[in-house]
Amino acid sequence: MHPIISALKHHKTTVVLVALEIALTCAIVTNALFLIGDRVAAIRAPTGVSDNELVWAQTSGLDLGQGGKAGDDTAADMAALQGMPGVESVVTTSGLPLSGDMFSRSVYRRSGDKGSSLDNVVEYMGSPGMLRTLGIKVSEGRDFLPKEHVDYDPFKKGQLPPTVAIITRTLAEELWPGQDPLGKTFWQDSNGKDALQVVGVVDHLLNPQINNAQGIDRSFILPVAMVRGGLYVLRVKPGARGAVKRDLPEVLTRIDPLRMVTEDHIYSDTVSDFYHGDRAMIWVLVVVTSCLLALTALGVVGLSSFWVQQRTRQIGIRRAIGATRRDILRYFQFENLLIVTAGIVIGSLGAVGLNLWLMQRYELAHMPLAWLATGAVVLWLLGQLAVLGPALRAARVPPVVATRSV
Amino acid sequence: MLGYYLNLALRSLKRTPILTGLMVLATGLGIGASMTMLTVLHVMTDDPLPGRSAQLYTPHLDPLPLEYKLRDDSPNPTDDLTWPDAMALLKAHRGVRQAAMAGGSLLLWPGRSDLRPFYVNGRYATADFFALFGVPFERGGGWSAADDAAAAQVVVLTETLARKLFGTGNAVGQTVRLGEHDFRVIGVAAHWVPKPLFYADQTGTQYSDADLFFLPLSAAVSQKLQVSGNRSGWAKGDETALTSANMSWLQFWAQLDTPAQIAAYRQYLVDYSAQQKALGRFQRPPTNAKLYSLMGWLAHENLVPNDVRLQLWLALGFLFVCMVNIVALLLAKFLRRSGEISVRRALGARRRDIFVQLGIESALIGVAGGALGVAIAQLGLWSIRQRPDDYARLAQMDASMLLGTLMFAVVASVLAGLLPAWRACRVPPALQLKAM
DSSP: OOHHHHHGGGGGHHHHHHHHHHHHHHHHHHHHHHHHHHHHHHHOOSSOOOOGGEEEEEEOOOOTTTTTTTTHHHHHHHHHHHTTTTTEEEEESSSSSSOOOOOOOEEEEEEEOOGGGEEEEEEEOOOOTHHHTOOEEEEEEEEOOOOGGGGGOTSSSOOOOOEEEEHHHHHHHHSSSSSSOOTTTEEEEEHHHHHHEEEEEEEOOOOOOOOOBTTTEEEEEESSSOOOOEEEEEEOGGGHHHHHHHHHHHHHHHHSSEEEEEEEEHHHHHHHHHHHHHHHHOOOOOOOHHHHHHHHHHHHHHHHHHHHTHHHHHHHHHHTTTTOHHHHHHHHHHHHHHHHHHHHHHHHHHHHHHHHHHHHHHHHOOOOOOHHHHHHHHHHHHHHHHHHHHHHHHHHHGGGGSSSOO | OOHHHHHHHHHHHHHHHHHHHHHHHHHHHHHHHHOOOOOOOOHTOOSSSSTTTEEEEEEEEOOOOTTOOOOSSSSSSSGGGEEEHHHHHHHHTTTSSSEEEEEEEEEEEEEEETOEEEEEEEEEOEEEEEEEHOOOEEEEEEHHHHHHHTTEEEEEHHHHHHHHHHHTTTOOTTTEEEEEEEEEEEEEEEEOOOOOOOTTTTSSSSTTOHHHEEHHHHHHHHHOOOOOOOOOOOSSSTTTTOOTTTTEEEEEEEEEHHHHHHHHHHHHHHHHHHHHHEEEEESSSSOOEEEHHHHHHHHTOOOOHHHHHHHHHHHHHHHHHHHHHHHHHHHHHHTTTTHHHHHHHHTOOOOOHHHHHHHHHHHHHHHHHHHHHHHHHHHHHHHHHHHTTTTGGGGOOOHHHHHHHHHHHHHHHHHHHHHHHHHOOOOHHHHHHOOO
């Protein structure tokens, strides 16, 4: 080991440059891998509904000046949609996971206690059969009973809200940490009115939008008779989705020609559109990371080849005085290991620093230290792989070189 | 001499094609990635109204009660003005020109059987809007202050919308049904879309939005037309009425030509706030009133998404690694030629000559790398244009960015060549010659 280090001392600048390159690559690649992992995890999070069996639509009533109330058509619409080939069931809901618009409100843990509020809780509403149609799985408790669906519109005065709700696991943990939420009551009104009893808990149900205020999946579902101005959600056999989406605007327009179908989507496309930014980011990170690793590897190959060429005579002498080919190979491999390790040590510090800086500026999460280990392993392997070619060439240098020229 | 150095550099690069290729590739990748993201940032932070932007200012008041808490995750109500404040500023007429405005999305009834009703985005504004921003007209013109006062039902269409509704015929004088009301077309504006749409409220997608119609703000308020964009209220009761003193929803821009006018306007805003505070309407310090320049306002709005900034840092980091890589490779390459350099030194070349010769060699790599970088950046920008984001369509390289890319590449590679060239020209010739 000692001769390797003293040999390196003769190439201080080059060694420092290579170690610096490894360190920078290590810092960037580690953070990039962490970001990739983070985004992939976000994309893979289950929406909580049957992604591949839903089609949804929204209409805007254009009854301006024509008389008649918006929403009069809802029942007729649902009947017509139900009759379309391939459609298994239809419901109206106030929203779908990742579909965009959402409604959130404060709820209260204790009756009439303003201080017990939990703000920005997302409220889903759905007509009878919502859970079954959307494919939401109740992990504890039960689905709504038909009689629990009542006529209710939160923007209309004088209507009594439902008395039961199904809540997500996340909301349950925030309302009553560590307790069984089934049968417990929370309030929609700070004056102790509008109590809701929890009849069921779902493990997964993402919000219509994901942001800092409302979080990812903190919501409750209310059973209503019909959501006016809401979404029509159709449960469709996967193969029939394209045809249903295509025919849907015509079916709805036939019920009432004076309106527009403002949204009509295959739900899996909605989910995919929602994550387009994350996918673009992953793509960019993957491309840059691979280029970075490839470039670093090529740089190591280039320099090692140069060193091998420069030391051909020394190698010849070592071989002449008894070093085996394996010794020469080991020598270059070990030299590379030393430089890469030095780079990784500096780079890991840089990676942590970079992560802290990114956390401060871009609200990224804290990087678990496991990613450092991943980055280190990647770079060790890369270094060894890159040096293998030049080192093998060095090992093939015949001892006779020592006797040639001066 | 330069020709000779160029010849030497070309020969030397040709001698080691793989190493040269590697260095050109590294420069090209690093420059290409960086220039892609720099171009995106450049088009996103570009001046939306060149020539006029320096005179445009937007005033902001703070009518919030003391107990109102601003939140990171919801819009700041002081970004917009309330109706009474906007009207007071208009009436005071302290700028050369000024206009209040808000966005609106209305259902348009084409009155033709072959066109179904559709929603159009437009702007409700006061009379000075067109002169203030220099909106070009194809036919007719904007409305007058008298029309503002009378809440006249008139509308200016953009050329795109006019052509869609009336074909190539003259749209001026025709009637358009917007929502539940008829508006008389008094002007057709030429295609005019500042990017970003700086005067729109910041909840929209300002890089892709465009206004297709303009109509008097007073008409919109009196007919209770749909207002798009954020409306922040802070009092119970009348917070949904557009004329409420406790809800902000209007944008306001003024033209100020001289530093004296700007200073006077600042002072006026503080005085107005102090007066409102004395009347008991405002509660916060009058010095909270602010006057932003157009570019200052865009910087304050911070329209560039975090992901874009993150990608720019990633690209610049990548470029830096590429450069370190090139420094190491050039060092190896130049030092390997110690013998050749020593011969040239022994024949009379000065250190400076060697330095210039090696510098030209690295600059040559920069030129080749820059050309590759331009190609890679075009590829990168093409892939960005495929994104569905609102800024994606703007991602194009103009001539200055193209030239900048090449310059950037040459400067970067010459900088990368400095250390290796310096080391190489300090090789002691005698020692090397002896070893030969």
